[in-house]
Amino acid sequence: AQRVTQPEKLLSVFKGAPVELKCNYSYSGSPELFWYVQYSRQRLQLLLRHISRESIKGFTADLNKGETSFHLKKPFAQEEDSAMYYCAHLSGNTGKLIFGQGTTLQVKP
């Protein structure tokens, strides 16, 4: 079965420190992977998708098929990055997403 694993429930860093939120997936084909973010009192929203290979709010994520990973990285964390982050994998052709357990990022001043 397809699965997305985010091993860290909570990641706490100081402002200006590098951030890496881990995501591993289990899928034998070519995966379609995404990162969604939920800021406090806001809706869950798309942060970035691997096929676009873009940087959003300073975050990047590279698909590593060998390690079956899609870690989210940012070189210098900001306090406004504090949020819940979900890694997700597209399942089938109906737009269904399989989400990981989520990681809360806490950026301390």
Added chain:
Amino acid sequence: NAGVTQTPKFQVLKTGQSMTLQCAQDMNHNSMYWYRQDPGMGLRLIYYSASEGTTDKGEVPNGYNVSRLNKREFSLRLESAAPSQTSVYFCASSTGKSYEQYFGPGTRLTVT
């Protein structure tokens, strides 16, 4: 545009009571989804509707039913609520092709 709207925002039920969570979108999306969010479990798909007139089970459908009333509206019904259904429920929609899902604000349900 309001995007995806959900009602109610909060609800407290007693075990055995029934209720319907409402969801509507004004983006002309084909696909709609219902998720539940629980601490340490992430978001889990309950039911989805790939297009008007179709519904399919997701990962955790037991205890729920859904209705795709029209292209805009997708409701989730709890026929006999149980404490295990205490959760935050999110509705989402997408075109189905772009795969970006747009989420509603959520409904926080407590079953006592």
